[in-house]
Amino acid sequence: DKANLLLSLILTNINHQDIHRDYVFGKEINKGSFGIIYLGQDRITKQKVAIKRISKEILHNGAIWEKEIFTIIQVKQPEYFVKCIRIYEDLAHVYLIYEYLEHGTLRMYLKEHYSNTSSDYTKRILPSLIKQLVSAVYFMNTNGIIHRDLKPDNLLMNYSNGNYEIKVTDFGLGKILSPNEYTSEPFGSLVYSAPEILKMDAYTYEPDVWGTGMIVYFILLNDDPFIHFMKTSNEIKKIICNVDCRSLLYQV
Numbered sequence: 001d002k003a004n005l006l007l008s009l010i011l012t013n014i015n016h017q018d019i020h021r022d023y024v025f026g027k028e029i030n031k032g033s034f035g036i037i038y039l040g041q042d043r044i045t046k047q048k049v050a051i052k053r054i055s056k057e058i059l060h061n062g063a064i065w066e067k068e069i070f071t072i073i074q075v076k077q078p079e080y081f082v083k084c085i086r087i088y089e090d091l092a093h094v095y096l097i098y099e100y101l102e103h104g105t106l107r108m109y110l111k112e113h114y115s116n117t118s119s120d121y122t123k124r125i126l127p128s129l130i131k132q133l134v135s136a137v138y139f140m141n142t143n144g145i146i147h148r149d150l151k152p153d154n155l156l157m158n159y160s161n162g163n164y165e166i167k168v169t170d171f172g173l174g175k176i177l178s179p180n181e182y183t184s185e186p187f188g189s190l191v192y193s194a195p196e197i198l199k200m201d202a203y204t205y206e207p208d209v210w211g212t213g214m215i216v217y218f219i220l221l222n223d224d225p226f227i228h229f230m231k232t233s234n235e236i237k238k239i240i241c242n243v244d245c246r247s248l249l250y251q252v
Contacts, residue, residue, distance in 0.1 A: 019088040019095050023051060030105070030153075035172055039100065049085065050098040054172070057092075080136035082156055082169040098169065103159060106166060106215075107152035110222055125164050129219055132166045137212050140168075141205040148173040148185075150211030151192040152218050177204060190233060191224055195241045 015022075026039035029050065040051040088095040103109050106129075133155070140147060147154075149170060158165040173187040182202040188194070194210035196203040217225045226239055 015086060015088045016090070017088075019051075019090070023049065023097070025051065035096075037098075040097070048100040048102075050082075050100045052096040052098060054094045054096070055092065056094065080132060080139065080166070080168060082167045101156045101158045101167065103157040105153050106155040106157055106219075109157040110152075110219070126219060128164060129166050130216055133212060133215060133219075136166075136168050137208050141208055144177045144179075145171075146175050146177060146183075146205055146208055147171060147211070148175065148187045148197075148207050149189055149192075150208055150215060151189050152215060152224075153189075155215070190236055191226055193240065195243070198237045198241055 022043055023040045024043060026041065028036055029039050030037040035052045035054040038051045038053065040049045041047065042049060082101065083099040084096055085099060086097040088097070137147075137150070147168065149172070150168075154168065154170040156167045156169050158167060175183060175185075177183070182204055184200055184202045186197055186200055188197050188207060188211075192211050192214050194203070194207040195201075196206045196210075214225050217223075226236060226243075
């Protein structure tokens with residue numbers, strides 16, 4: 001189909017020329033899963049971009065998964081995801097060139113601009129953000145994609161035509177599942193990890209469903225879940241694996 005055709009073209013037409021001929025590297029702006037993200041600029045158009053550099057020594061296969069996932073997304077449902085513009089590769093690294101969203105991550109943006117007492121936030125912005133998040137995760141999962149590291153730091157904010165947009169990024173831990181396939185790889189960020197991952201149980205899309213719920217909690221309260229219980233990693237794992245979700249709802 002169209003997605004598989006474009007995937008084949010991307011994987012066989014990666015730019016092997018020196019990335020520095022086309023882009024200027026600026027400051028480091030974030031660290032994703034197994035990669036560092038830099039602010040960059042196209043030397044010809046002067047367009048700002050985000051450049052993710054992934055070391056092949058750390059995660060070569062993960063970089064391939066990320067290329068595949070971005071291909072499927074850009075063909076079928078681009079509006080909820082950060083656009084991958086170009087891909088470069090050299091002997092040591094893979095470089096993914098993203099569109100640059102100047103408002104930063106969901107965490108940064110909400111902490112700076114809104115509180116959960118803001119009328120505009122609660123009536124207009126909050127429902128829109130939650131709807132977009134759920135729509136993005138639904139699209140991923142119904143197309144066999146699991147993200148496995150959904151958290152406020154992997155959601156970027158955009159403001160366009162008077163509307164706030166939320167876009168999913170960082171698919172470094174993502175995976176494409178075949179029908180009836182399960183996996184048990186222990187990936188994710190601790191506070192946003194699903195019980196299935198922490199228990200090392202077999203799972204399909206449960207981590208993304210759990211992560212979505214935890215992000216909704218964050219959007220509602222501008223606070224990470226379980227933060228008041230954070231002592232040691234083992235204690236956090238125990239809390240998550242035995243959590244009563246009703247107790248979280250009482251805080252909302």
